[in-house]
Amino acid sequence: MAHQNGAPTTNGHTPPKSTRPRRESHPLAPPFIVSAPGKTIVYGEHAVVHGKAAIAAAISLRSYLLCTTLSKSKRTVTLRFPDIGLDHTWHIDELPWGAFQHPERRMKYYDVVTTLDEKLVEAMGPCIVSVSPGVKAPERRKIHQAAASAFLYLFLSLGSQNSPPCVYALRSAVPVGVGLGSSASVSVCISTALLLQCRALSGPHPDQMSREAEEQLERINRWAFVGELLIHGNPSGVDNTVSTNGHAVLFQRKDYSKPPSVSILRDFPELPLLLIDTNQAKSTAAEVAKVGALHKAHPGVTGHIFAAMDAITMSAHEESESESESESEESMIAHLGELMTVNHALLSSLGVSHPRLERLRYLVEEAGVGWTKLTGAGGGGCAITLLKPSSPSERSSHSNGDVAHGAGTSTNSDALEKLERRLEEEDFAKYETTLGGDGVGVLYPAVIDGEDIDQDLFLAVEGREGVEALMAGKGKEGEGWKYWRP
Ligand SMILES: Nc1ncnc2c1ncn2[C@@H]1O[C@H](COP(=O)(O)OP(=O)(O)OP(=O)(O)O)[C@@H](O)[C@H]1O
Numbered sequence: 001m002a003h004q005n006g007a008p009t010t011n012g013h014t015p016p017k018s019t020r021p022r023r024e025s026h027p028l029a030p031p032f033i034v035s036a037p038g039k040t041i042v043y044g045e046h047a048v049v050h051g052k053a054a055i056a057a058a059i060s061l062r063s064y065l066l067c068t069t070l071s072k073s074k075r076t077v078t079l080r081f082p083d084i085g086l087d088h089t090w091h092i093d094e095l096p097w098g099a100f101q102h103p104e105r106r107m108k109y110y111d112v113v114t115t116l117d118e119k120l121v122e123a124m125g126p127c128i129v130s131v132s133p134g135v136k137a138p139e140r141r142k143i144h145q146a147a148a149s150a151f152l153y154l155f156l157s158l159g160s161q162n163s164p165p166c167v168y169a170l171r172s173a174v175p176v177g178v179g180l181g182s183s184a185s186v187s188v189c190i191s192t193a194l195l196l197q198c199r200a201l202s203g204p205h206p207d208q209m210s211r212e213a214e215e216q217l218e219r220i221n222r223w224a225f226v227g228e229l230l231i232h233g234n235p236s237g238v239d240n241t242v243s244t245n246g247h248a249v250l251f252q253r254k255d256y257s258k259p260p261s262v263s264i265l266r267d268f269p270e271l272p273l274l275l276i277d278t279n280q281a282k283s284t285a286a287e288v289a290k291v292g293a294l295h296k297a298h299p300g301v302t303g304h305i306f307a308a309m310d311a312i313t314m315s316a317h318e319e320s321e322s323e324s325e326s327e328s329e330e331s332m333i334a335h336l337g338e339l340m341t342v343n344h345a346l347l348s349s350l351g352v353s354h355p356r357l358e359r360l361r362y363l364v365e366e367a368g369v370g371w372t373k374l375t376g377a378g379g380g381g382c383a384i385t386l387l388k389p390s391s392p393s394e395r396s397s398h399s400n401g402d403v404a405h406g407a408g409t410s411t412n413s414d415a416l417e418k419l420e421r422r423l424e425e426e427d428f429a430k431y432e433t434t435l436g437g438d439g440v441g442v443l444y445p446a447v448i449d450g451e452d453i454d455q456d457l458f459l460a461v462e463g464r465e466g467v468e469a470l471m472a473g474k475g476k477e478g479e480g481w482k483y484w485r486p
């Protein structure tokens with residue numbers, strides 16, 4: 001990898017002592033791809049914004065960012081984000097470098113940035129207002145501008161006027177804005193790509209020391225949080241943390257000026273989950289703001305609700321870590337399921353449920369197949385259903401009946417099939433995914449099964465399934481992809 005042996009350096013700053021001296025980069029780096037997973041919050045959304053603990057797990061649906069460096073003479077940087085219909089080019093020399101490079105504001109790649117500099121946001125305003133002038137619908141414009149802002153703030157913070165002209169093309173298998181962390185996976189991809197391009201990361205390579213791999217992930221995660229600040233307004237950081245690290249995480253940020261406390265849960269049980277989309281659009285920023293306003297108006301009441309959610313997360317954590325021989329998998333799942341039911345009720349009391357989510361809960365309840373809660377910001381979006389293990393007799397009569405992934409028990413498959421038909425009739429969508437897995441990954445150069453993945457090929461494949469199929473390749477699954485694995 002071209003950057004791998006080079007030293008991190010950016011913005012003309014002297015790197016800290018621990019970094020190595022800079023070497024000349026390859027004149028025209030080959031195209032490369034960065035990918036990062038979406039997530040599901042299993043317990044504790046919203047409470048986590050207010051300093052309580054949450055558990056989130058990566059899902060197998062991922063975003064992919066193809067970076068194609070252009071020759072120096074081009075002087076442009078382009079975003080091609082077809083999932084949201086965004087295609088925009090800025091001229092590098094017309095970007096507000098003066099503001100971002102001002103000695104009082106200039107950021108270094110190793111800085112811990114926990115808030116946005118309003119002056120810098122203002123300085124890039126004209127470059128954002130000019131994005132998608134033809135798009136009239138304000139909601140669509142917001143989506144475009146959020147993604148463009150996240151990119152541009154990081155590009156201007158980490159790069160310089162000498163940054164390589166480049167086309168950044170993004171395709172994602174994570175549905176946009178349904179609570180599955182699409183913004184976090186995009187922010188992690190952008191952060192990683194820009195840090196790689198300014199040579200502020202080492203690796204990933206298979207024999208990398210654990211501590212060093214951890215440091216790279218930490219750096220990526222910090223800048224991904226900045227991207228989330230631009231998209232969300234007031235993120236806790238749990239989404240970008242699980243997208244960066246993969247697996248599952250127990251996350252808590254008590255003090256926003258300090259790094260959060262994060263435990264990576266590598267052995268989090270592979271729960272048999274259904275992931276259902278209400279097909280009801282929502283905005284994370286709006287739902288978070290709504291809970292914030294309720295908390296301001298009734299701090300005593302909401303404080304107790306957040307504390308109860310914290311207790312739920314910690315009880316689930318203890319249960320999932322328990323090594324008790326006497327406890328069966330059935331009773332562990334029942335314990336975790338009951339906690340989901342209570343967690344949902346508390347979220348509903350904060351005003352972030354939606355009639356479609358309640359309808360879904362009713363249908364699952366009626367089918368008697370499991371426990372359901374909203375996941376992510378709520379107000380629509382997705383819910384997770386933890387499936388009840390079937391009785392031993394049901395299991396033997398439906399030995400091939402597993403619908404969900406993970407633990408080896410299967411729910412009554414007739415009831416499940418009936419439920420799935422009903423959900424389809426009522427316009428709910430189901431996503432096939434598994435929990436856990438790797439965090440951010442890099443394919444450098446962008447070659448799969450001996451074939452160069454150029455922009456035309458990358459942008460031409462159809463839909464989320466097409467992207468996943470292209471990225472997995474035909475050969476050994478995931479061949480060529482490298483991950484930081486502490
Ligand atoms: N495939 C994509 N291409 C470009 N931008 C995207 C893509 N997916 C998400 N985004 C950006 O992220 C925003 C969606 O973020 P939002 O937080 O509302 O939803 P989410 O991350 O899916 O849900 P949650 O935060 O509840 O998990 C979009 O408005 C867009 O700016």
Ligand SMILES: C[C@@](O)(CCO)CC(=O)[O-]
Pocket residue numbers: 041044045046047048049179181232234235236237238239284288376377
């Ligand atoms: C609603 C929320 O808790 C989760 C969104 O996925 C917001 C956040 O933690 O940033």
